[in-house]
Amino acid sequence: MTRLTRPARLPRLAAAVAAASALTVLVAAPASAGDPTVTDPHVIAHFDFQKGQTPENIALEPDGSADLTLAFAHKVVRVDKDGHRHPVAELPTVANPHSPNLGAAIAxxxxxxxxxxxxxxxxxxxxxxxxxxxxxDGGAPEQFASLPTDTFPNGIALDEECDTLYAADSARGLVWRVSLESGAATVWASGPALAPTAALPFGANGLKVHEGAVWVSNTAQGTLLRIPIGRASSHAAGPVESWATELPGIDDFAFTGHHGNTILAALILSDEVVLVRPDGSHKTVLTHADGLRNPTSVAVHAKQVYVPSAAYFAPPNTTPDPNLLLARISKNKL
Structure with a gap:
């Protein structure tokens, strides 16, 4: 494999996020008796940054194995709970990529x-x-839905009961709705709350479908948003609700259980995972000291928390350490 050259815009993006973070105070709210506890963090797999093995997003198999996108390698790998990895698929190489903001082809x-x-x-x-x-059963990936070339599809989630896939568009500040039957894509939600900023060109980023709503993080604005799904046949987007603020550099996130609105969110620049309570307050539960290296997403399975780190913004003269971290979450708090 060719040696990865990090796009020049990544360091500038890091500086922009750091500047935005400096303008926002992350409030570490006091612990609540009802908070889940996150313990025993340990890295179970390391990746090779120079080969583009930058874990960006995660989906879980029923046995707890993690399917990871490796962004700059544009591959999918499966990592079991013992850290053993297995190749799943590779997306096609693009001759002259020019994705918004980064320029590279990114899974x-x-x-x-x-x-x-x-x-x-x-x-x-x-x-x-x-x-x-x-x-x-694996096999070669096929393009299921086309999106405009000036989009940056990022977090995605399925609503199989409605035959729908939702996708956040970080460049245009949108949420797309894709039919699982036809692959047809339409703009489902837009507006200032989803938009990027002049200082940081990544708006809508992480996305989940949970209890009748699409939840979206906005990296540029440091917010977590909730968009109700209409009950009519059109499933139209309701008004965008601001759920939590003061989350600078928020990337993707996960709910701690199938019910309730307690969330674990990755803050990519500050090397943190924060627990966001239903009232929007939040506290840090994992840090750089636990092994985080620019965490990009979170997943929860049974009593386990998974956090991929892409190590996009490693300090100068250090070896980037992309990895997958596993921790425990208290059962009785879910």
């Missing part, structure tokens, strides 16, 4: 259907931009 969000089909977002700046599908 971003991933979601798993109940039958084992994997959906992967691919930002290239070319006709390959969109959602790609990998069958339950």
């Amino acid at each position: 971003t969000g991933i979601a798993r259907a109940h039958d084992g089909t994997l959906y992967v977002a691919y930002a290239t700046g070319t006709a390959e931009t969109g959602i790609w599908r990998i069958g339950p």
